[in-house]
Amino acid sequence: MAQSIAKEFTKGLWAELPPFRLVLGLCPVLAVTQSVENGIGMGLATTFVLICSNFLVSLLRNIIPAKVRIACYIVIIATFVTIVELLMQAFVYELFLKLGIFIPLIVVNCIVLGRAEAFAGKNAPHMAIADGLGMGIGFTLSLGALGAVRESLGAGTILGTPLFGPDFQPFTFMVQAPGAFVCLGLMLCLMNLIGKK
Amino acid sequence: MHKQNKYTVSHAPFWHDGDTIATMNLNLILAALPAAIFGILKFGAPALGVLSLAVSSAILWELAFNFISKRDITIADYDAAAIGMLVGMMLPATAPWWIVLIGTLIAVVVGKMIYGGIGGNPFNPAVVGIAVLLVSWKQIFDFDAALLNYEFGFTALAPLAALKHQGVAAMDLFQTRDLAMGCQVGSIGTVFGAGIILGGIYLILRGYIRWEISLSYVAGILLTAFLFRLVNPDIYASPLFHLFTGYTLLGAFFLATENSSSPVNLVPMIIYGAMGGVMTILIRNIGSYPDGTVFAILLINLINPLIDRIRPKALGKGVNNA
Amino acid sequence: MTDYFVLAISCIFVNNILLAQFLGNCPFLGTSKKMETAAGMSMAVVFVLVMAGIITWITDTYLLKPLNIEFLRTLSFILVIASLVQFVEMFLKKSIPGLYAGLGIFLPLITTNCAVMGACLINIKEEYTFLQATVASFSYAIGFGLALVLFAGLRERINIARVPQPLQDTSLGLVTAGMIALSFYAFKGMV
Amino acid sequence: MIKRSFIKLTGPRLLCDRVEPDPKKPETIPIPPRLVLLLHEPLDSTRETLIKKGDMVKRGERLFLYKESTEYAVSPVSGTITSIASYTGDFGTIATYFIVERDEKDTSENEFAEFAETPDLKSADSFLRSLPGAPSLSRFLDPDRKINTLVIEGSDSDLMSTTRQYLLATAKEEIKRGIQILRQMTGVAKIAITVPENGNDALSSEGVQVFKVSRVYPKALPQMVMKDHLEITVLPGATCEDHGVTFMSVEAVISLARTYTKKDPVYDKVLTVIAKDGTRHLVKAVIGTPLHRIFKQFNLQTNERDRIIIGGPMTGFAAYTLYHPVEPAMDTIQIQDREEIPYVSDYPCINCGKCVRACPANVPVNLLVRYLEADLYEEAADSFDLQSCIECGLCSYVCTARIPLFQYIRLGKHQLTELESEATNA
Amino acid sequence: MREMISMVVVLTVLSAFSGGLLATVRSNTQDRIENQVLKFEKAPAIKAILSDVSNDPLQDRFKLTTDGIENTFFVGKQDGKAASVAFETKGKGFEGAIGLMVGIDLETDTVIGVRVTTHSETPGVGSRAKDDPSFASQFEGQSLENGFSVKSDGGAIDAMSGATITSKGVCLAATKAQELYTKLKPEINNQITNLAN
Numbered sequence A: 001m002a003q004s005i006a007k008e009f010t011k012g013l014w015a016e017l018p019p020f021r022l023v024l025g026l027c028p029v030l031a032v033t034q035s036v037e038n039g040i041g042m043g044l045a046t047t048f049v050l051i052c053s054n055f056l057v058s059l060l061r062n063i064i065p066a067k068v069r070i071a072c073y074i075v076i077i078a079t080f081v082t083i084v085e086l087l088m089q090a091f092v093y094e095l096f097l098k099l100g101i102f103i104p105l106i107v108v109n110c111i112v113l114g115r116a117e118a119f120a121g122k123n124a125p126h127m128a129i130a131d132g133l134g135m136g137i138g139f140t141l142s143l144g145a146l147g148a149v150r151e152s153l154g155a156g157t158i159l160g161t162p163l164f165g166p167d168f169q170p171f172t173f174m175v176q177a178p179g180a181f182v183c184l185g186l187m188l189c190l191m192n193l194i195g196k197k
Numbered sequence B: 001m002h003k004q005n006k007y008t009v010s011h012a013p014f015w016h017d018g019d020t021i022a023t024m025n026l027n028l029i030l031a032a033l034p035a036a037i038f039g040i041l042k043f044g045a046p047a048l049g050v051l052s053l054a055v056s057s058a059i060l061w062e063l064a065f066n067f068i069s070k071r072d073i074t075i076a077d078y079d080a081a082a083i084g085m086l087v088g089m090m091l092p093a094t095a096p097w098w099i100v101l102i103g104t105l106i107a108v109v110v111g112k113m114i115y116g117g118i119g120g121n122p123f124n125p126a127v128v129g130i131a132v133l134l135v136s137w138k139q140i141f142d143f144d145a146a147l148l149n150y151e152f153g154f155t156a157l158a159p160l161a162a163l164k165h166q167g168v169a170a171m172d173l174f175q176t177r178d179l180a181m182g183c184q185v186g187s188i189g190t191v192f193g194a195g196i197i198l199g200g201i202y203l204i205l206r207g208y209i210r211w212e213i214s215l216s217y218v219a220g221i222l223l224t225a226f227l228f229r230l231v232n233p234d235i236y237a238s239p240l241f242h243l244f245t246g247y248t249l250l251g252a253f254f255l256a257t258e259n260s261s262s263p264v265n266l267v268p269m270i271i272y273g274a275m276g277g278v279m280t281i282l283i284r285n286i287g288s289y290p291d292g293t294v295f296a297i298l299l300i301n302l303i304n305p306l307i308d309r310i311r312p313k314a315l316g317k318g319v320n321n322a
Numbered sequence C: 001m002t003d004y005f006v007l008a009i010s011c012i013f014v015n016n017i018l019l020a021q022f023l024g025n026c027p028f029l030g031t032s033k034k035m036e037t038a039a040g041m042s043m044a045v046v047f048v049l050v051m052a053g054i055i056t057w058i059t060d061t062y063l064l065k066p067l068n069i070e071f072l073r074t075l076s077f078i079l080v081i082a083s084l085v086q087f088v089e090m091f092l093k094k095s096i097p098g099l100y101a102g103l104g105i106f107l108p109l110i111t112t113n114c115a116v117m118g119a120c121l122i123n124i125k126e127e128y129t130f131l132q133a134t135v136a137s138f139s140y141a142i143g144f145g146l147a148l149v150l151f152a153g154l155r156e157r158i159n160i161a162r163v164p165q166p167l168q169d170t171s172l173g174l175v176t177a178g179m180i181a182l183s184f185y186a187f188k189g190m191v
Numbered sequence D: 001m002i003k004r005s006f007i008k009l010t011g012p013r014l015l016c017d018r019v020e021p022d023p024k025k026p027e028t029i030p031i032p033p034r035l036v037l038l039l040h041e042p043l044d045s046t047r048e049t050l051i052k053k054g055d056m057v058k059r060g061e062r063l064f065l066y067k068e069s070t071e072y073a074v075s076p077v078s079g080t081i082t083s084i085a086s087y088t089g090d091f092g093t094i095a096t097y098f099i100v101e102r103d104e105k106d107t108s109e110n111e112f113a114e115f116a117e118t119p120d121l122k123s124a125d126s127f128l129r130s131l132p133g134a135p136s137l138s139r140f141l142d143p144d145r146k147i148n149t150l151v152i153e154g155s156d157s158d159l160m161s162t163t164r165q166y167l168l169a170t171a172k173e174e175i176k177r178g179i180q181i182l183r184q185m186t187g188v189a190k191i192a193i194t195v196p197e198n199g200n201d202a203l204s205s206e207g208v209q210v211f212k213v214s215r216v217y218p219k220a221l222p223q224m225v226m227k228d229h230l231e232i233t234v235l236p237g238a239t240c241e242d243h244g245v246t247f248m249s250v251e252a253v254i255s256l257a258r259t260y261t262k263k264d265p266v267y268d269k270v271l272t273v274i275a276k277d278g279t280r281h282l283v284k285a286v287i288g289t290p291l292h293r294i295f296k297q298f299n300l301q302t303n304e305r306d307r308i309i310i311g312g313p314m315t316g317f318a319a320y321t322l323y324h325p326v327e328p329a330m331d332t333i334q335i336q337d338r339e340e341i342p343y344v345s346d347y348p349c350i351n352c353g354k355c356v357r358a359c360p361a362n363v364p365v366n367l368l369v370r371y372l373e374a375d376l377y378e379e380a381a382d383s384f385d386l387q388s389c390i391e392c393g394l395c396s397y398v399c400t401a402r403i404p405l406f407q408y409i410r411l412g413k414h415q416l417t418e419l420e421s422e423a424t425n426a
Numbered sequence E: 001m002r003e004m005i006s007m008v009v010v011l012t013v014l015s016a017f018s019g020g021l022l023a024t025v026r027s028n029t030q031d032r033i034e035n036q037v038l039k040f041e042k043a044p045a046i047k048a049i050l051s052d053v054s055n056d057p058l059q060d061r062f063k064l065t066t067d068g069i070e071n072t073f074f075v076g077k078q079d080g081k082a083a084s085v086a087f088e089t090k091g092k093g094f095e096g097a098i099g100l101m102v103g104i105d106l107e108t109d110t111v112i113g114v115r116v117t118t119h120s121e122t123p124g125v126g127s128r129a130k131d132d133p134s135f136a137s138q139f140e141g142q143s144l145e146n147g148f149s150v151k152s153d154g155g156a157i158d159a160m161s162g163a164t165i166t167s168k169g170v171c172l173a174a175t176k177a178q179e180l181y182t183k184l185k186p187e188i189n190n191q192i193t194n195l196a197n
C-alpha cells in the first residue's frame, strides 16, 4: 500500500515529469519562467489546485454521473483556481501581478484536467493526493529549473541575488519570449539525452 | 587479359559541372573580401581581430558539435567559415570577444547544426546569430558609441541611427557617393556598399546566388522607400540613402540569398525578395529598430516554405492531350 | 475605422497571441506537423474564438459586473466556453456535416486551449468595447492561425531533415517556435 | 569530364556533338574467337536450361533459356557454348550471358529465310529483335496500345555520340527502304525522323516528317521530341507508347532494310568509341564482341578504377568488366579516366536550386530528393512530381551537394512500381 | 430519468457549493485585496511623490468618474490644509500599458513628481522608467500649461537612450494627466473641501 502511494508520488518527479515527459501545459511554463521566483510561485499555485481538485474529484468519483463528468471537473477546478487567485491577491500580491492572467489560466491547464480525468476519477482519495502532489512538485521543480536557467543567464541573478560581477551584461534574450521557447526546447533535448541512458 | 581490373561502377550521369559546397562557400568568402578588407583598413586591427575570431570560432563550434553528436566532421565544406565571416562582418570592430563567441555559437549551433547541419536550417544562421545578439546587447550595435574613439575624415554618425533620432535632416549630412564608398560609421563589413555590390555581381555571374532574390530585394527597398518619400518627404529618407546604409546591401546579396532558407522558384523568389525589401523599409520607417534588415530576413525565411509551394507545373501535370 | 485596423494589426502581429502572449502553445506544437492539420485547427480556432470572445464579453458586462461578482469570472468563462464548444460541435454535426468533418476533431482540443480563454480574459483586462473585443478576438485567432500555418510549413521541412535524435520533434519544434517569435520582433513598435 | 563555364547565370547548356561533314568510314573490328551474348532474363540455377554448356549453335540461331521464354538472343556466329552464367546489371536487374566459342566453319541456320520474302510484323519480331539498333517491333503488337506514330531517331540523344548521325548521313537509301518496309509491316499512320538542326530534308519526300532537333541537351530525348515536335506531353508515369508513339533508332531501320534485302539478318553494329582524351573512333563490330577487343584495336589502355561508360555520359550505365559485349541497342562506349570521375557525396540537399533551374520537366528536385532519401516514395510521387521526370540526368550534373539525384529518382520510380504491383497483388 | 435527475442534482449542488465557498473566501479577502492593491501598486509611487505631507494620502482619497472611467485621487495635506493631489493615468509603452502616478501642486498647478506604477517594459531597457529616478525627475516642477513630449517630437523631455518608445508612453500618460486635471479641477476642489469637512 505504502509502496504504491510512493509510486504514484514519484512518477510525477521523473517518469511522467510534466512538462518534459508529458508535453502539456506549456503556456505557463513558457510565460512565467523569467525568474525562479515566478516559476516556483506558478508551480505552487498549480500544485495547490492539482491536489485539491484531485482530492475532491476522487472523493466524488462515485457520485458524479459519467456524462457530466467533465463539466463537474471543470467546476471543481475553476473553484480552486479562483480560491488561489483570491488568496494570492490577498497575500502575495506582487507575485500575482507578475503571473498575470496565467493564474486564471490554470483552469485550462491540461495537466490539472488531465490528472482528474486520467487518475483521480478512478482512484481512491489518498492515491489521488499522492498523484497530485507528485505531479505538482515535478511541475514546480521543472518551472523552477527553467526559471533558474533563464534568470541566471538573462538577468545574471538567482532569486534576485547577483551571480556575476557588476560588469556583467545580461543575456536578455533568455528572459524574452523567443528565449523561452529556445531554452525549453534545449532543456527538452537534454532530458531526452539523459532519458536515453 | 586474365587479371581483371576493378572498374568504377556507379550511376549516370557520369559528368558533373564541378561545383562543390566548398567551392561555393569559398566563392562567397572571396566575394565578401572587398567589403571585409575595406573594413579592416578602415577600422584597423580590432576589425581583423573580430573577423578572424568569428571565422575561427564558428569553425570550432561546428567541430565541437560534430564531435558531440558523433557525426562526420563537416567543417571542410567551409560553411561554418562562411557563417562566421558574415557574422563578423555584421559586428562593429569594437565588439568584445565574448560577443563574437556567443554570436557564432548561436549562429552555427542554434541556427544550423541542431537542424541537422547544412541544408536543414529554416532560418539564415548568420542572421539568427546577429538577431539574438541584437535583442540581448543592443548597445553593441549602437555604432556611434561603439566607434567613439575613432577619428574619421567624415561625419562620424551611424546614418540610420541619425535618421531615427534627428529625422530626415540627418540625410543632409551624407552624400550618397560617400555612403557607397564607405564613408560612414557602421559594422565592419557593411559600410563599403560599392564593395558589396561588386561581390554580389561576382556571385550572380558565377551562378552562386539567385539573382532574382537580390534584384527583387533591392527593388523592394527602392520602391517602398520611394513611396514613403512621395507621401511625406519631410519624415522619410530617400531610397538611395536606405540602399547604402545599414545592412541593406549585405542583406540583398549575401543574407537573403542563403540557400537553405530561401525559395528556388521564380515567382516565390520575387515575392520573397520584394517582401524582404518592403519589410526592411517598414521597420526602419515605422518600426522600432533603426535597421530592419535582420528581422525582415527572418520574416521572409519564415514565409519561405509556404510561398515556395508556388511552382511551375511539372511536365505532364494537369495536361490534357486530347 | 483606422483604430480598428490598428487594433487588428496589433493583435495579429505585434501582440500575437502565441508568440508574444504565450497562449495556446499545446495545440501549436501538437497540430503543426502537417499543413492540413494546421489549417484545420486554425479554422476551428477562428470559429470558436470569435464566438467565445463575444459571449464572454456579454457575460462579463451584463452579468458579472452588474452583480459585482467578478470573482466568478474564471468559473463562468470556462463554463461558457465549454458549453459553447459542445453546442458548436452538436450544431455542426447536425447542420453542416461537411464542416464538422473538417473541424470536428479539433473542437474538443479547443475547450482546454488557453488561447481561447486567455483572449477572452485579455479582452476584459484591456477594457475593450464590444466592437473592439470582437475585432480583437478575430485578430487574435487570425494571428494564431497565421503562426500555426507558417510553423507547419517550416516543420514539414524540418521533419525530413537529418535532425539529431534527441532534438527531434517537440524539442526542435520549440526552438523553431522561438525563432518564429524572434522574427515577429519585426513588428515591434509598429502600432 | 567536368564542364563548367566560368559565368553561369542560367542553367547548364550542354551541346550534343555533331558528326564531321565528311566522316571517315568506321573501322571494322575482326570477329573475335569468343563472343558474349547477353539475354535479358534471369537465370534460375535450380532449373535445367534449354541450351546447355557444350551445345553447338549455328549462325543466326535464337537462344532461349527455357521453354516458355519469350526473350531470346541470336548468335551471330556458329560455335560452341562454353559457359552460361548470371550477369548483374543496373539497379540489380539480372541477365544471363552465354559465351560462344566460334567455329571456323560457318554453318548458318537460316530459319528466317522463309519469312524474308514479305516483311511481316509477327515474324520480324520473332527473329529480328536483336538486329543492330534493336528494332522495337513488339511495341506494335501490343493490343492495348495502338501505335499511330513512329519516330525514327536520326539524332543522337545523349552527349558525345555520333553513331546515328553518321548512319543518317551515309545510308539514305537504306533508310528510305527501311521506312517502306516498316510502313508496309506496321501500317503505322505517321512516320517522322529526327535529324540534327543543320540536317537536310531529303527524307521528307518519302512522306516522312522531318524534325530538326536542337543540339542543346536534352532536346533529343524522346519525351522532349514528343513535347516540342509532336506537341504531346507525356503524362507522369506514362510512356510514349501510352500516347500512341514509339521511337526507333535509325540503325534499326537500316538493319531491317539490309536484312530484307539480303534475306539474312545482319549482325554488324556501328559504335562511337571515345578514348580518355576525347578522341572519337567510329567502329563496326559484330554484336557479342567483348569491349576489350575493341579497345585493343585502338590500343586504348584502361586502369584500375577507370570507368567504362556505355551509352552517353548523362543517361548511360557503367560496365564492370571489359568482357561486356557489344549489344544491339548500344551506340557509344567511352572510357573515363579515374581522375576525371566526379565524386558523389552523402550530403543533404542544400537547397541551392540549381537542379530546379536545370530540370526540363519542372520537377522540384530540391524537395523531391528529401522525400526520396527518407524512402517516402508515395509522397514523392503525389506531391513532388517524381513521375514527371524524363530522366535526363541534368539535376545530378549540376547538384552542388553532389547528391546522386538521378539515381535516387530512378530508384524511387523503381520502388514505386514495386509498391504499386504489391498493392495490385494484395 | 433517474440518471437525468442525478445529473442535474449533482451539477446544481456542486455549483452551489462552489459558489458558496467562493463567496466566503471572497468576503474574507476583499478588504485585504483592496489594501494590497493600494499598497503595492499605488503606495510606493504616492509616497515618493507626496513625500513631505503630514497626512496619509492613502486614507484621504476620493473617486471621480469621467467618460465612464473611475479615477481615484489621493490628497496630500500640509499643515492640515490640502496642498497636493496625486492620481494615475495610463500611456502606451513598448510592451503594453504604462501606469503613471502624477502628483500636482494645487497651488501652482505644477507637477510635483511622477512615478511609474505598473508596466510590462523590457527589464533593463524600458523598465528604467520606473527604476531609474533620473528620467522621472525631469517632470518635476514642470508647468501644466502644455502637454509633455520627448525631444525628438519637439518637447523638452530627454528620452532614455534605447527606450524612446517607453519614454513617449510616459509623456503620453503625463499629458493625459494634465488634460484630466485641467478638466476636473473644479470638481477636485469641491471634493477636497468635502474631504476637509
Ligand SMILES: Cc1cc2nc3c(=O)[nH]c(=O)nc-3n(C[C@H](O)[C@H](O)[C@H](O)COP(=O)(O)O)c2cc1C
Pocket: A167, A168, A169, A170, A171, B098, B101, B102
Ligand atoms: C561564453 C561566454 C559568455 C559570456 N557572456 C557574457 C555576458 O553575457 N555578459 C557579459 O558582460 N560578459 C560575458 N562574458 C564575458 C566575461 O564574463 C568577461 O570577462 C566580462 O564581461 C568582463 O569583461 P571586462 O574585461 O570587459 O570587464 C562571456 C564570456 C564567455 C566566454
Ligand SMILES: Cc1cc2nc3c(=O)[nH]c(=O)nc-3n(C[C@H](O)[C@H](O)[C@H](O)COP(=O)(O)O)c2cc1C
Pocket: B001, B002, B003, B004, D034, D036, D083, D087, D097, D099, D290, D321, D323, D324
Ligand atoms: C561478365 C563476364 C565476366 C568475365 N570475367 C572474366 C574474368 O574475370 N577473367 C577472365 O579471364 N575471363 C572472364 N570472362 C570471360 C571468359 O570466361 C572468357 O571466355 C575467357 O576468359 C577468355 O576470353 P578472351 O579470349 O576473350 O580473352 C568473363 C566473361 C563475362 C561475360
Ligand SMILES: Cc1cc2nc3c(=O)[nH]c(=O)nc-3n(C[C@H](O)[C@H](O)[C@H](O)COP(=O)(O)O)c2cc1C
Pocket: A176, B134, B135, B136, B138, B164, B165, B288, B289, B290, E094, E095, E121, E122, E123, E125, E126, E127, E159, E160, E161, E162, E163, E164, E165, E166, E167
Ligand atoms: C529586446 C528589446 C527590448 C526593447 N525594449 C524596449 C523598451 O522596453 N522600451 C522601449 O522604448 N524600447 C524598447 N526597445 C526598442 C528599441 O530599443 C528601439 O530602438 C527604441 O525604442 C528606439 O529608441 P532609441 O531611439 O532611444 O534607441 C527594445 C528593443 C529590444 C530589441
Ligand SMILES: Cc1cc2nc3c(=O)[nH]c(=O)nc-3n(C[C@@H](O)[C@H](O)[C@H](O)CO)c2cc1C
Pocket: B024, B025, B028, B079, B082, B083, B086, B118, B119, B120, B121, B124, B125, B126, B127, B203, B208, B209, B253, B254, B255, B256, B257, B258, B259, B260, B261, D350
Ligand atoms: C551567396 C551565398 C550567400 C550565403 N549567405 C549565407 C548567409 O547569409 N548565412 C549563412 O549562414 N550562410 C550563408 N551562406 C553559406 C551557405 O553555405 C549556406 O549556409 C548553405 O547554403 C546552407 O544552407 C551563403 C552562401 C552563398 C553562396
Ligand code: SF4
Pocket: A024, A025, A026, A108, A109, A110, A111, C025, C026, C027, C030, C109, C112, C113, C114
Ligand atoms: S488539452 Fe490543452 S494543454 Fe492539453 S494538449 Fe490539448 S491544448 Fe495542450
Ligand code: SF4
Pocket: D222, D223, D238, D239, D240, D241, D245, D246, D247
Ligand atoms: S523513352 Fe521510354 S516511353 Fe518513350 S519511346 Fe522510349 S522506351 Fe518508350
Ligand code: SF4
Pocket: D355, D358, D359, D360, D361, D362, D363, D365, D388, D389, D390, D391, D392, D393, D394, D395, D396, D406, D409
Ligand atoms: S533527371 Fe533530373 S533534371 Fe532530368 S527530368 Fe528528371 S528530375 Fe528533371
Ligand code: SF4
Pocket: D348, D349, D350, D351, D352, D353, D354, D355, D356, D365, D366, D369, D395, D398, D399, D400, D401, D402, D403, D405
Ligand atoms: S542541386 Fe542539389 S543541392 Fe542544389 S537544390 Fe538541387 S538537390 Fe539540392
Ligand code: FES
Pocket: A024, A025, A026, A027, A028, A108, A109, A110, C022, C023, C024, C025, C026, C027, C112, C113, C114, C115
Ligand atoms: S495551450 Fe496553453 S498550456 Fe496548453
